[in-house]
Amino acid sequence: MKVIMQNVQGAYVTVHEARAFNGEGTPSYSISCIFDWDHPAVKLIEEAQDKVGREKWGEKWETIKKELKAKDRLALHDGDTKASSTGFAGKAFVNARNRVRPRVVDRDNTELTIADGKPYSGCYVNVSVELWAQDNTYGKRINASLRGVQFLADGTPFSGGAAANEDEFAPVSDADALAAVGL
Numbered sequence: 001m002k003v004i005m006q007n008v009q010g011a012y013v014t015v016h017e018a019r020a021f022n023g024e025g026t027p028s029y030s031i032s033c034i035f036d037w038d039h040p041a042v043k044l045i046e047e048a049q050d051k052v053g054r055e056k057w058g059e060k061w062e063t064i065k066k067e068l069k070a071k072d073r074l075a076l077h078d079g080d081t082k083a084s085s086t087g088f089a090g091k092a093f094v095n096a097r098n099r100v101r102p103r104v105v106d107r108d109n110t111e112l113t114i115a116d117g118k119p120y121s122g123c124y125v126n127v128s129v130e131l132w133a134q135d136n137t138y139g140k141r142i143n144a145s146l147r148g149v150q151f152l153a154d155g156t157p158f159s160g161g162a163a164a165n166e167d168e169f170a171p172v173s174d175a176d177a178l179a180a181v182g183l
Contacts (some may be wrong), residue, residue, distance in 0.1 A: 001048040002147070005041040005094065006126045008033040011087055011158055013121045015104050015149050016114035029146055030097035031119075033127050034079060037092050045076045045094060048131040049142045056133035064140060073141035075131055086158040087122070096129045096146035103128075103148035112151060119151045121158040126150040 011032040018027035035041050053061040068074050072081065077095070079088035104112045104119070112118060119125050128147040134140060172180075 001051050001131050002128065003041075003044050003048045003131060003144075004126060004128045005033050005035070005044065007124055007152060008035045008039070008041060008127060009087060009155060010034075010119050010123055010125045010127075010149070011085070011093075011121045013119050013123075013149075015102055015119060015146075016112075018099070018101070026099060028097045028099045029102055030095065031125075031127060031146060031149060032088075033094045033096065033125075033129075034087050034091050035093070039092070041094070042076065042092055045131070045144075049074055049076065052131050052133045052142060056135060068141060073139070075129075075142045075144040094129065094144050096127065096144040098146040102146045105148070105150050107151060109150075119149055122155045123151060123157075124153040124155050126152055 011034055012030065014028075014030045016029075018029050020027045033041070050061070050065075053065055057064050065074075072078075075094050077093050079091035079093050081088075082093070083089040106112050106116070106118070127149050129144040130147055131142055131144055134143055
């Protein structure tokens with residue numbers, strides 16, 4: 001079931017180039033979407049989880065849902081479980097990933113590239129995900145597949161992810177450059 005979360009904060013943003021998690025597995029695109037517990041995305045995600053859970057497991061869903069929640073295997077997570085990571089404490093979050101590159105656009109809907117420097121961890125975004133129920137040899141869970149990201153607004157970058165401002169470096173002459181390196 002498709003869900004669009006609006007005005008959420010992005011973390012661990014990897015939407016321009018696929019990367020393998022901790023250098024292992026199949027490279028994928030991903031983002032963590034962080035928001036307050038009273039944010040409208042909480043209700044949207046909970047409703048979507050219930051819909052795909054009922055479609056997959058029928059009348060067993062409520063029992064399975066309790067098991068998945070106890071094992072933190074639902075799409076909606078408690079940020080306190082990642083409290084040591086910037087921005088997560090006291091919040092809710094959804095991790096979304098996909099092997100297929102998501103659509104990544106600016107506010108005006110123009111495509112963004114890695115050279116644009118956005119979206120980045122700490123900025124605000126709108127994110128489209130598809131929730132689906134997993135039931136295979138890897139276990140049961142409700143996952144979120146990343147479909148698209150729209151940059152919404154700047155935020156305080158997490159972990160120094162912003163590029164240097166144009167006024168951070170003064171012009172350097174060739175002679176000063178050569179002198180600085182001892183030539």
